[in-house]
Amino acid sequence: MAVASTMITVAATGAETAKADAPALPVTLDELVVTARSCAAAGAAMIHVHVRDDHAAPTLDLGRLRETVGALRDETDLVVQLSTGGAVTDPEAARIAVLDTEPDSASLSCGTVNFGDDVFVNRWPFMVELYRRMQEREVVPEFEIFDLGQVTAMSRLLDKYGPPYGGHVHADLVMGVPGGMPGTPAALVAAVAALPGGATWSATGVGRSTLPVALAALSAGGHLRVGMEDTLSFLPGEPVRDNAQLVERAAALGRLAARPPMTPDEARTLLCVKDRRPVLAGTAHRETP
Ligand code: KMH
Numbered sequence: 001m002a003v004a005s006t007m008i009t010v011a012a013t014g015a016e017t018a019k020a021d022a023p024a025l026p027v028t029l030d031e032l033v034v035t036a037r038s039c040a041a042a043g044a045a046m047i048h049v050h051v052r053d054d055h056a057a058p059t060l061d062l063g064r065l066r067e068t069v070g071a072l073r074d075e076t077d078l079v080v081q082l083s084t085g086g087a088v089t090d091p092e093a094a095r096i097a098v099l100d101t102e103p104d105s106a107s108l109s110c111g112t113v114n115f116g117d118d119v120f121v122n123r124w125p126f127m128v129e130l131y132r133r134m135q136e137r138e139v140v141p142e143f144e145i146f147d148l149g150q151v152t153a154m155s156r157l158l159d160k161y162g163p164p165y166g167g168h169v170h171a172d173l174v175m176g177v178p179g180g181m182p183g184t185p186a187a188l189v190a191a192v193a194a195l196p197g198g199a200t201w202s203a204t205g206v207g208r209s210t211l212p213v214a215l216a217a218l219s220a221g222g223h224l225r226v227g228m229e230d231t232l233s234f235l236p237g238e239p240v241r242d243n244a245q246l247v248e249r250a251a252a253l254g255r256l257a258a259r260p261p262m263t264p265d266e267a268r269t270l271l272c273v274k275d276r277r278p279v280l281a282g283t284a285h286r287e288t289p
């Protein structure tokens with residue numbers, strides 16, 4: 001079936017880049033909210049969130065996460081997706097506790113992968129516990145796929161433990177990580193072919209693979225994730241201005257492909273997100289049917 005529009009996710013911060021190396025990286029709550037607003041205006045429907053502490057180091061502090069989810073809900077309509085991947089050093093218990101802050105969605109990485117010089121560890125029992133907790137907490141997972149075999153691990157999770165909250169399966173192909181699958185059209189096509197029927201997917205190309213992956217994803221009916229978590233160059237030799245610049249380009253590519261950006265509300269419907277937004281009289285957040 002033809003896909004009519006493009007869900008654009010902005011992965012704005014990540015856990016790997018230092019603020020000193022990329023001054024436009026949003027690391028404070030205020031910076032993140034400004035980024036979220038500008039990216040929403042540029043066509044993003046969802047934000048993938050990692051937070052930083054007062055020294056701009058990655059943290060899974062629950063107070064900070066809760067405050068961030070609340071602020072993004074108050075200030076934007078974006079679907080708020082928290083990372084449960086965190087940084088490669090984060091312990092499993094802290095990664096699972098992220099769900100206590102009741103985001104709309106959360107990432108669920110589908111296997112262990114070399115991650116540059118590090119190892120991003122996702123043991124099967126951990127994946128199971130994270131998935132079960134998402135089902136209990138009614139949080140929609142986004143299955144992060146770093147390598148081809150991880151699609152099989154995702155299917156195993158679904159076969160053994162049933163559908164996610166809301167019943168819809170959505171995966172994100174994270175391509176071009178040094179240690180994972182390459183950011184090539186051939187790898188993308190192979191991964192998409194292995195997804196279960198009815199699943200939707202987005203793709204993101206890390207570093208130099210950003211553009212080829214985005215173009216391949218659009219032509220294959222996928223959605224897009226872009227952002228400074230994944231790339232710091234807009235073009236070879238040209239640093240990214242900010243996250244909105246990457247969202248603007250993704251939106252333009254989508255329009256060119258007759259796949260204009262999806263609104264946040266359309267993304268909520270697609271992903272079957274539980275509506276946790278506060279009901280505020282007189283705000284534009286929600287329209288009653
Ligand atoms: N920071 C990476 C080690 C996720 O957000 O779920 C893991 C990551 C994946 O970014």
Ligand code: ZN
Binds near residue numbers: 011014015048083085
């Ligand atoms: Zn992430």
